[in-house]
Amino acid sequence: MREVEMMTGNTAAAWAARLADVDYIPAFPITPQTEIIETLAKWIGEGLMKAKLVQFESEHSMLTAAGTASLAGARVFTASSSQGLLYGFEMLYSISGWRAPLVLVNVSRGVAAPLTLEPDHNDVLSARDSGFIQLHAENCQDVLDLILLAYRVSEDKRVRLPSIVNMDGFYLSFTREPVRIPSKEIVGEFLPPYTPTLPFCPSRPVVKGASVLSGSLYTYFKHNMHESMIRASEVIDEASRHFEELTGRPHKPVEGFYLDDAEYVLVMSNSFTTIGKKAVLRLREKGVPAGLVKLVMLRPFPAAQLARLLKNRRAVAVFDQNLSLGLGGIIYSEVAGALYNERKRPETLISVIGGLGGKYITMEEFEYIFNLLQHPEKIEPGKPVFLFRKDELRAVENTIKLAGVV
Amino acid sequence: MLKIRFHGRGGQGVKTSSRILGRAAFLDGYIAQDSPIYGAERRGAPVVAFTRISREPILERGYIFDPDIVIVVDETLLDDERARPLDGVKSGGIVFVNTQSEQAQVENVDDKLFIKYSITDAALRVIGKPIVSSPSAAAAAKITGIISKESIIQATIDELSELGLAEEALERNLRLVSEVFDTIPTPQLKILNGETTPREVIQLEYKGVIYEDIVNVGNASLRRVGNWRIFKPIVDYQKCTGCMLCFVYCPDSVISLDAKNKPIIDYENCKGCLICVKECPLHAITAVREVKIYA
Incomplete structure (x- = not known):
């Protein structure tokens, strides 16, 4: 194996699990995630990994096994997508409540109906309140690095909460690009072995996930989880610094692109950020002071860092690749909340919905956003702008006509 | 950056073509990105795959709308209303068509250069089966003019071994790749206009409740x-x-x-x-x- 290798996001995720030397992989197939599990199964079959892989009858059972194995002391890796994540959804809250520090990779895919395979973030963002740390990848290298980072942070005794690492289906999952594979030694130094707290042990009985049946106890524990989640932010910073020392690759919870003198800023996350960066470069060539903020860490939500990066800007747009029906973009609301108490907050904050179900966003659409930022009077404040093109509309109308619905 | 788009049918292996080309570029020291687009298609349905090759970090992902080079692995796709393999090819771009032609023919059509050659017949001759994935990658690599023969051979070995191809079959693939690479010319790629026609952004209108039903069945x-x-x-x-x-x-x-x-x-x-x-x-x-x- 070369030090740098062409690999898909799915392969990068499998590499991270292999390097993290995970013990247990409960699995259930779903496009576009399946390739991760197939790769791991192949490696285990070839004796390249020692982990135990078990295929379950559903994602609900898969996540139940994942959480309980983690409590028993195993380092657990699992993965799902879209409907699969939602099918196991109930267990997400249990896993975090049990303080089981496993890592789940979600390969984003739009949630049916209508059924599709390409990505948006309604699946992963539905888990935003569940007590999972959320790290979202822009490229295949991020996928590998963020999974390693997630294990380190989740297993840290100051945190002890599970993580979701998100990558976009197709745009990362099936896209190959050069990825640097850290050596076993480097990963060994970065990621110490997992030492569970009071693991299941026959000679010393322990009840895990006990019922509380009391609002006071419930609130007490939830507050404790919330505080641990907030503290995860510092632990991520600390771990990122160590990771950068070892690999030379920085991973910040929030990253700026051409931000120094930017007056018009686009906030976005995941793989479309790559295309957003190209748009910023093109606008810079045209003399527009454009910039971009990439959200890597969605939970804990980096409100203070965002407020610091966005204050004093002329206008900000939040690109949401998700849709809360009847509200608009989910991240828009969260950014607006983060800015409310910042006195020098930007006067204009625009909500843009784009890339639902993997809908491609062209340079024209990105330029449209920056045009709105320069002329916000053209739109109703707070009302989400749906990115769409005339050529797409023509194709859509044609398809609907073929379907025969009048 | 060079953008190459492969058009084929499910089962012909255009995903593998895009990967062989991507890896060859990577081996030659370029930054490469390769990806397929597929849904729930059955065998034979139109499939597309992409390779981007660059010296600089690639700030693009997904579908290539404005390819420099298009490789049409299955010529019947040229008439396919949905595949539309020639869409968006840049002015001055190159189109390779796998068609009945013993010798590689080069001709100008409108503002594009067409190269016609039958890799299917070459495959039948060398492999005995109409294998078109590896020779398509070889044709594309040669047309780019920036990929070495050594790398396309090594990339073919890497990719086909990963797919578990037997040694003898691999050997024949390599002979075919080598032959196609030597046969296909490297015309000068002169992109006359790299800009695509601007696409208009619109606001969606609400037209009442729309169901995703299909009434026209049996088509x-x-x-x-x-x-x-x-x-x-x-x-x-x-x-x-x-x-x-x-x-x-x-x-x-x-x-x-x-x-x-x-x-x-x-x-x-x-x-x-x-x-x-x-x-x-x-x-x-x-x-x-x-x-x-x-x-």
Whole structure:
């Protein structure tokens, strides 16, 4: 194996699990995630990994096994997508409540109906309140690095909460690009072995996930989880610094692109950020002071860092690749909340919905956003702008006509 | 940055083509990105795959709308309303078409350069099967003019080994790749206009409740799939005894029987799977190479 290798996001995720030397992989197939599990199964079959892989009858059972194995002391890796994540959804809250520090990779895919395979973030963002740390990848290298980072942070005794690492289906999952594979030694130094707290042990009985049946106890524990989640932010910073020392690759919870003198800023996350960066470069060539903020860490939500990066800007747009029906973009609301108490907050904050179900966003659409930022009077404040093109509309109308619905 | 788009049919291996090319570029020190787009397609449906090659970090992902080079692995896609392989090719770009042509022909059509060559026939000659994935990558690599023969060979070894290809089959693939690489010319790629036609951004209008229902059912029968064939099954009615085995085994039910139980093949829909040729106990059905000329 070369030090740098062409690999898909799915392969990068499998590499991270292999390097993290995970013990247990409960699995259930779903496009576009399946390739991760197939790769791991192949490696285990070839004796390249020692982990135990078990295929379950559903994602609900898969996540139940994942959480309980983690409590028993195993380092657990699992993965799902879209409907699969939602099918196991109930267990997400249990896993975090049990303080089981496993890592789940979600390969984003739009949630049916209508059924599709390409990505948006309604699946992963539905888990935003569940007590999972959320790290979202822009490229295949991020996928590998963020999974390693997630294990380190989740297993840290100051945190002890599970993580979701998100990558976009197709745009990362099936896209190959050069990825640097850290050596076993480097990963060994970065990621110490997992030492569970009071693991299941026959000679010393322990009840895990006990019922509380009391609002006071419930609130007490939830507050404790919330505080641990907030503290995860510092632990991520600390771990990122160590990771950068070892690999030379920085991973910040929030990253700026051409931000120094930017007056018009686009906030976005995941793989479309790559295309957003190209748009910023093109606008810079045209003399527009454009910039971009990439959200890597969605939970804990980096409100203070965002407020610091966005204050004093002329206008900000939040690109949401998700849709809360009847509200608009989910991240828009969260950014607006983060800015409310910042006195020098930007006067204009625009909500843009784009890339639902993997809908491609062209340079024209990105330029449209920056045009709105320069002329916000053209739109109703707070009302989400749906990115769409005339050529797409023509194709859509044609398809609907073929379907025969009048 | 060079952008290459491959068009083929499910099963022809254009994903592998894009990967071989991507890896070859990577081995030659470029930054490469390769990806396929597929959904829930069956075998034979139009499939697209992409390779981007650059010296600088690649700030693009997904579908390539404005390719410098297009590789049409299956020429019948040129008439396919949905595949539209020539869409968006840059002015001055190069289109490679796998078509009936023993020698590599180069000609200008409008503002694009067309290269025609039959990699299917080359594959039949060298491998004995119409394998088009690795030679398509070789053709693309040569057309770019920036990929070394050494790297395309090594990339073929890497990618096909990963797919678990047996050594002898790999050996033949390498001979084919080498031959195609030597045969295809490297015309000068002169992109006259790199900018795509601007696409208008609009605001969606609300037109009342819309259901995702399909009312027009049964239109699959309108789609003719006979043009997928590379080989055509021909019945020798002198030998045929009317045993009906071909009729039973045809997976697409395109064989019907006449009054004497002899098969009548619906060539408009026969995909050329040749199961009938294999099953006929009297060897009364033969496979004849079929050629479609793209004018």
